[in-house]
Amino acid sequence: MSNKVINYLNEHQEEYLEVLNDFLSIPSVSTDPNSNEDVKKAANFVREYLDRIGFEKVEVQSTGGHPLVYAEWLGAGENAPTVLLYGHYDVQPADPLELWTSEPFKPEQRDGRLYARGASDDKGQVFMHLAVFEAFMEMDGKLPINVKVCIEGEEEIGSENLYAVLEEKKEQFQADFAVISDSGMVAENQPTILYGLKGFTGLEFTIHGPSSDLHSGIYGGAVRNPAMAMAHVLSSLKDKDEVVQVDGFYDQVDPLSEVERELIADVPGEDFKATTGVTKTVSEKGFTAKEHTMARPTLEINGVYSGYQGEGTKTIIPSTATAKITCRLVPGQEPEHIQDLVIKHIEEHTPAGVKLDIKKEPLSAKAYKVDPDHVLIKKAAESYTKAFGKETVFVRMGGSIPVVEWIDTIYNMPIVLLGFGTPNDRLHSPNESFPLENFQKGMETLVYYWQSLNENK
DSSP states (O other), X not given: OOOHHHHHHHHTHHHHHHHHHHHHTSOOBTXXXXXXXXXXXXXXXXXXXXXXXXXSEEEEEOOSSSOEEEEEEOTTOTTSOEEEEEEEOOBOOOOOGGGOSSOTTSOEEETTEEESTTSSSSHHHHHHHHHHHHHHHHHHSSOSSEEEEEEESOGGGTOTTHHHHHHHTHHHHOOSEEEEOOOBOSSTTOOEEEXXXXXXXXXXXXXXXXXSOEEHHHHTTTSOOHHHHHHHHHHTSBOTTSOBOSTTTTTTOOOOOHHHHHHHHTSOOOOHHHHHOOSSOOXXXXXXXXXXXXXXXXXXXXXXXXXXXXXXXXXXXXXXXXEEEEEEEOTTOOHHHHHHHHHHHHHHHSOTTOEEEXXXXXXXXXXXXXXXXXXXXXXXXXXXHHHHSSOOEEEEESSOOHHHHHHHHHHOOOEEEOOOBOTTSOTTSTTOEEEHHHHHHHHHHHHHHHHHTOTTO
16 A cells, blocks of 8 residues: 655655755854854754644754754654654864865765765754655644654764753653664665664873983983883783773673674675775674674774874984873773773883873763664664665664763663664765665655554554
8 A cells, every 4th residue: 555655755855855955055064163153044944844844842942052953743642652853953064175076065966866065964864854744744734653853953063062951851852762863774775773882982191201302312221212101001902802901891891692693793794895995804802893893892092193293204202192092882881980991001001201191081972772672673673674675684883972872861761773874975074975765765764663653553
C-alpha cells in the first residue's frame, strides 16, 4: 500500500531542496563573531519554518551565546510517546575557500550530491526532519507522536551553553526518548544504527628545561634536553602492541562480548589504504582494527612541538617541549579519573633535571551506549531497512558527541542516533556535500520510524 506522506515528500522534493538551499545559503559560522547576525538569521529560519508548519509553541531562547530554537507539538495525546529532537544550525568555517569547487554558501548539485557548507553537518539532516513534519501535517493534519525540538547554534564550538539550558529547563525539554541526526553511515547506501559513542578527555603538558635555548656543543651532556625527556615520556604511554601502559587505564572497561564482536564483524570493512594512505593497520593486541576503533579505549598523541622548526640545522638544546594527548573512552571510564591516571603516569616517567607543567582539557565527555536490542533501536533499524532496501548494520563509533552524554545524564532517556551522512561527505572540509539519494531515503526512513511508534497505527 502506498504511503501518502512519502508520496507527498517525493512529489515536492524539488521544492524542499529549494528551501534547503535557502537554509544552506546562510553563513551561520558560530566561531566567527562577524557571522553573529547570520547565526541569528539561521535560528529565525528554523523558528519561522516550525511556526509555519503548525507547531504549537515556538521560541528562540537566549543561552548566553548563540540562540537556541525550541518548539513543541503535543497533539498526539498522553498515550503517544514524546520525542526530543536535537540538532544544530551552526556550521564550521568554510576556509580554505580556494579549495572549494563551488562557493560554500551557494549550494550546487553535482554528480548526485548537494554541495554546500552544512549540507551534511547538520543543516541538511535537520531540514529532513522539518520537511517530514510538514508532510505529516499536510497529509494527516497531525504528527504520529508528540515532538519537542531543540536546535542549537553552538555545536561547532562545543555547545558551551547548552548543558546549563537543558538543566535549567529540565521539565520543558523532558521526553520519553531523544533522536539525533548528526552522524552517518559506514558506507554509501548502507543503513547504520549507531548505538554507542566513545567518551573523550585529554591534556596538554610542557616539559621545561633551561631558561632559554642552549648551544648543544657547550651544554650537551650536562643539561637535560626537554625534547629527549618528552620522547621518553611519550614512548612510555603505549607498547608496540598498542596496549596503553598507564596503570589502571583498563580497570573499568567491560570485556567485549561475543554478541558485540559479531555485530562489529558484520560491519563492512574500511579500505584504510584508500581512505588514509596507510599500508598496514595497527590495533590493540587481541582485537581487530574495527573492534579497537569502535569499542575499545584509545590514547593518542595529537601534537608535539619543540626546538627549531626552520630550514637547515640549528644546534640547540631547546628550552621546552610540549605535547597534546587525548583519550577516547568506553562505558565505565570516567574522564576525570582517566586524566588523573595519565597525569600520574607522566609525572612518574618524567626524568630528573626538568620541570613539568600540565593543563587538563576542560571539555570532556563520558561514553554512551544503548542496548542494540532496545525496541526503539530495533524499530529504527527496521525503518532504515525498509527505506534503503538493505539490512541495517549496528556500530559503535570512535567519535564523541557531548550532547548525547548530557541528555543521558540529565534526563536518563534512550537516545536514537539516526544519521544519514556518508564517509564521502567531507565534514568540516572544503567541498562538503550530501547525497541526494540519502535526502530522499532518509526522509522515508523518518516517516516509517515515526509511524512505527504510533500506538494507534
